[in-house]
Amino acid sequence: MSQHRTIIEPFKIKVVEPLTILSRQEREPILKSAGYNLFLVSSSAVTFDFLTDSGTTAMSANQWAAMMVADESYAGSRSFAKFERVVRNLTGYENVIPTHQGRAAERLLFEAVLKPGMKVPSNNHFDTTRANIEHLGAEAVDLVIAEGRDPSLNHPFKGNIDTNALDLFCAKERAKIPFGMITITNNTGGGQPVSLENVREASRIYKKHGIPFIVDACRFAENAYLIKVREAAQTARSAREIAMEIFSLADGCMMSAKKDGLVNIGGFIALRDTTWVESLRSLLILTEGFPTYGGLAARDLEALAVGLEEVLDERYLEYRTAVTRYMAEGLNKAGIPTVQPPGAHAVYIDARAFLPHIPPHQFPGQSLACELFLSEGIRSCEIGSAMFGHYTDGGKDPKSFVPSQMELVRLAFPRRVYTQSHFDYILEGMVDLVSKRDAMRGMRLTYDPPFLRHFTARFEPLG
Ligand code: F0G
Numbered sequence: 001m002s003q004h005r006t007i008i009e010p011f012k013i014k015v016v017e018p019l020t021i022l023s024r025q026e027r028e029p030i031l032k033s034a035g036y037n038l039f040l041v042s043s044s045a046v047t048f049d050f051l052t053d054s055g056t057t058a059m060s061a062n063q064w065a066a067m068m069v070a071d072e073s074y075a076g077s078r079s080f081a082k083f084e085r086v087v088r089n090l091t092g093y094e095n096v097i098p099t100h101q102g103r104a105a106e107r108l109l110f111e112a113v114l115k116p117g118m119k120v121p122s123n124n125h126f127d128t129t130r131a132n133i134e135h136l137g138a139e140a141v142d143l144v145i146a147e148g149r150d151p152s153l154n155h156p157f158k159g160n161i162d163t164n165a166l167d168l169f170c171a172k173e174r175a176k177i178p179f180g181m182i183t184i185t186n187n188t189g190g191g192q193p194v195s196l197e198n199v200r201e202a203s204r205i206y207k208k209h210g211i212p213f214i215v216d217a218c219r220f221a222e223n224a225y226l227i228k229v230r231e232a233a234q235t236a237r238s239a240r241e242i243a244m245e246i247f248s249l250a251d252g253c254m255m256s257a258k259k260d261g262l263v264n265i266g267g268f269i270a271l272r273d274t275t276w277v278e279s280l281r282s283l284l285i286l287t288e289g290f291p292t293y294g295g296l297a298a299r300d301l302e303a304l305a306v307g308l309e310e311v312l313d314e315r316y317l318e319y320r321t322a323v324t325r326y327m328a329e330g331l332n333k334a335g336i337p338t339v340q341p342p343g344a345h346a347v348y349i350d351a352r353a354f355l356p357h358i359p360p361h362q363f364p365g366q367s368l369a370c371e372l373f374l375s376e377g378i379r380s381c382e383i384g385s386a387m388f389g390h391y392t393d394g395g396k397d398p399k400s401f402v403p404s405q406m407e408l409v410r411l412a413f414p415r416r417v418y419t420q421s422h423f424d425y426i427l428e429g430m431v432d433l434v435s436k437r438d439a440m441r442g443m444r445l446t447y448d449p450p451f452l453r454h455f456t457a458r459f460e461p462l463g
Contacts, residue, residue: 035459050380051379057262098301100295102254109269120138144158145162148192159186159192163201174209181214185345216255223243224239225320252269257308261311330427346412347411351368351408352407360407370443383409384407390402
């Protein structure tokens with residue numbers, strides 16, 4: 001037994017990048033000219049970029065080394081063979097189709113299989129998954145357990161799918177369901193894991209109804225590790241064994257490798273049988289590229305082949321989950337409520353609970369995200385009414401505003417990028433931020449684009 005209580009970063013640093021540290025006075029005009037939308041702020045003004053954990057990983061020396069020996073042949077590249085071998089060994093799926101990122105995998109699979117009027121159940125669909133399903137005239141159906149919708153409730157597996165609801169849904173809609181899904185971890189629901197028991201049960205239900213089961217696996221290693229530490233029957237197993245069992249229970253997966261692939265770009269579809277493979281490969285050639293590179297350079301495939309192995313290192317996963325837990329506990333201690341319990345890739349601040357004096361139509365999450373930038377140089381992402389809320393009367397009467405289910409602000413942590421002292425520095429600043437709580441005001445939309453508001457909308461502080 002180690003005598004150390006501190007969980008350290010299990011790596012040392014070879015390449016560094018300077019951090020920009022501006023004053024509040026310097027950040028103010030920058031935020032104003034970006035319309036109080038952090039998507040429109042240049043990264044050069046950001047100190048801690050927690051907008052996303054996607055594609056923001058620091059790669060290892062082994063990944064960079066593998067990139068140097070990549071074989072950039074158009075067809076039959078040996079880098080593809082290596083990547084394919086790693087994916088087959090991990091998932092047990094024979095048919096591996098590379099794509100440039102997760103949503104390209106979604107678009108290809110859905111275009112090959114979905115028809116208007118079809119329905120796809122999952123715990124929660126991620127935004128791009130839902131958008132790609134709806135784009136084809138089909139319906140994305142969320143069946144997460146009720147506990148998963150309550151931010152303050154403590155439950156180890158709030159990403160679980162409601163298996164009773166799933167069974168009933170499958171029985172009723174069988175003819176319209178070409179495949180069913182589960183997202184691990186459940187990003188939309190607060191980065192919450194799904195238990196192995198729940199994946200087993202979902203698999204049994206899908207099988208019973210003859211429905212193929214596809215896993216959205218972009219954070220599979222984080223989910224496997226949270227199963228290891230939270231699910232009593234699984235603590236003796238390795239994260240790899242647990243991950244392999246999850247894949248064995250399904251018929252295929254889609255993955256945005258920009259998360260647990262530990263790379264800056266990449267994705268894939270992997271399938272057990274060949275039913276959809278021919279049409280997928282044809283669509284791949286049409287828009288992504290030849291089946292042995294699919295929109296990626298061979299060096300990306302090399303980095304990914306290494307990343308998919310490194311991510312299952314339990315020292316890394318222990319450190320990864322410790323960061324998130326440490327930040328959640330630190331924020332809670334400072335008086336900032338977060339979705340409970342913390343998952344692995346992000347902390348989700350409950351802005352509705354923190355700023356109860358700001359009504360949803362004045363975007364409490366957006367207001368908090370702006371304050372986090374001004375006071376700490378943090379770039380976060382509002383996942384609340386600025387993203388999902390809408391007026392039924394075009395914006396005249398606040399009473400016609402339909403708010404988002406939750407008002408969250410996500411701090412998503414890039415993998416292997418920030419250190420303990422960065423997190424301590426941020427937590428120190430939270431005392432000052434909390435003291436400003438009552439003075440914080442809501443926001444008003446000054447530009448509301450027709451689609452995907454959060455990317456390009458502009459705001460103005462009230463009062
Ligand atoms: N599925 C999940 C669960 C995701 O979280 C994402 C991306 C995707 C699919 C799409 O993958 O970005 O490679 O096209 N999530 C990022 C995020 C964007 O910030 O949570 P992609």
